[in-house]
Amino acid sequence: MPTPPGGPRAGTELEHPxxxxxxxGEPRGELRGDRLRPDDLTSASKRSLTIxxxxxxxxxxxxxxxxxxxxxxxxxxxxxxxxxDAVSLGLxxxxxxxxAQSATVERTYGFHRTEVIAALVNALALWGISxxxxxxxxxxxxxxxxxxxxxMLVVGSIGLVVNVSALWLLxxxxxxxxxxxxxxxxxxxxxxGSVTVVVAGVLVWAFGWHVADPAxxxxxxxxxxxxxxxxxxxxxxxxxxxxxxxIDVYSLxxxxxxxxxxxxxxxxxxxxxxxxxxxxxxxxxxxxxCESDGGVDSxxxxxxxxxxxxxxxxxxxVQVETRAGRCLETHHVDHLLATART
Numbered sequence: 001m002p003t004p005p006g007g008p009r010a011g012t013e014l015e016h017p018x019x020x021x022x023x024x025g026e027p028r029g030e031l032r033g034d035r036l037r038p039d040d041l042t043s044a045s046k047r048s049l050t051i052x053x054x055x056x057x058x059x060x061x062x063x064x065x066x067x068x069x070x071x072x073x074x075x076x077x078x079x080x081x082x083x084x085d086a087v088s089l090g091l092x093x094x095x096x097x098x099x100a101q102s103a104t105v106e107r108t109y110g111f112h113r114t115e116v117i118a119a120l121v122n123a124l125a126l127w128g129i130s131x132x133x134x135x136x137x138x139x140x141x142x143x144x145x146x147x148x149x150x151x152m153l154v155v156g157s158i159g160l161v162v163n164v165s166a167l168w169l170l171x172x173x174x175x176x177x178x179x180x181x182x183x184x185x186x187x188x189x190x191x192x193g194s195v196t197v198v199v200a201g202v203l204v205w206a207f208g209w210h211v212a213d214p215a216x217x218x219x220x221x222x223x224x225x226x227x228x229x230x231x232x233x234x235x236x237x238x239x240x241x242x243x244x245x246x247i248d249v250y251s252l253x254x255x256x257x258x259x260x261x262x263x264x265x266x267x268x269x270x271x272x273x274x275x276x277x278x279x280x281x282x283x284x285x286x287x288x289x290c291e292s293d294g295g296v297d298s299x300x301x302x303x304x305x306x307x308x309x310x311x312x313x314x315x316x317x318v319q320v321e322t323r324a325g326r327c328l329e330t331h332h333v334d335h336l337l338a339t340a341r342t
Contacts, residue, residue: 253268
């Protein structure tokens with residue numbers, strides 16, 4: 001941000017050099033691991049998601065039809081899981097498109113939260129499907145119907161190939177997007193689900209154990225619940241604007257207060273606009289005379305280095321104060337009463 005005549009403004013916004021995008025658009029990639037330009041990431045994500053959607057969607061229709069005609073709950077349960085993945089793939093495509101749009105006056109942070117909303121919808125849909133599967137599986141245990149083991153074995157084997165192929169397509173994009181990451185997690189459980197279908201098919205076809213169909217459908221329901229819980233926890237942390245797990249606020253404040261010229265830092269807030277894109281605001285009370293001879297510019301550079309390099313915060317806004325009485329906001333100084341977590 002340019003320095004106005006007479007020194008910096010009270011509130012100074014510092015954007016990570018590598019996270020700046022076009023007019024507030026997509027940040028310049030993740031800061032961990034290999035870096036990709038946003039256009040490359042978006043293009044690669046769309047292509048992978050589209051191909052995976054065709055694979056998953058086509059197989060879901062075929063498996064649902066087979067399960068319905070054969071009366072196999074394990075096939076229907078797995079098809080329900082696959083349907084949720086197909087829906088989440090479609091939502092992910094929408095989220096990737098919207099999150100790449102530039103910010104506007106009405107939405108100054110752009111559309112980064114769209115992928116979080118998509119992940120939330122996906123998680124809730126999966127929970128609904130898993131509850132339905134568990135209830136139906138429990139009912140069928142008391143009245144076990146016959147199931148065609150050979151058909152279950154063939155359909156499960158095809159599903160295993162489809163899911164492994166989709167995982168291979170999405171593994172790189174999953175590391176850079178919470179929405180794609182959520183789909184990827186579900187597909188991992190889909191692989192286990194496909195294995196479960198194969199096992200159920202073998203047990204029914206080779207040994208006539210028809211109880212394997214409802215029993216293993218219960219296992220698929222539990223797999224859905226367990227995989228969804230991790231995704232839902234991450235999404236709620238972002239929606240509630242909780243402090244990102246990798247940011248130790250106490251340690252961050254302690255390091256800034258050790259800088260020459262800083263008296264105290266307060267009103268500190270750290271949150272995620274979207275997973276992988278963290279933000280911070282803070283008020284910094286400085287010693288008298290710090291504003292002269294470019295002292296504030298130098299101090300802001302050092303604060304920026306701490307936030308960016310040590311805590312991987314991509315977007316920070318610092319309000320520099322020379323008198324505590326000029327701050328009208330409620331002060332948060334809990335960090336003065338605690339020690340760093342690490």
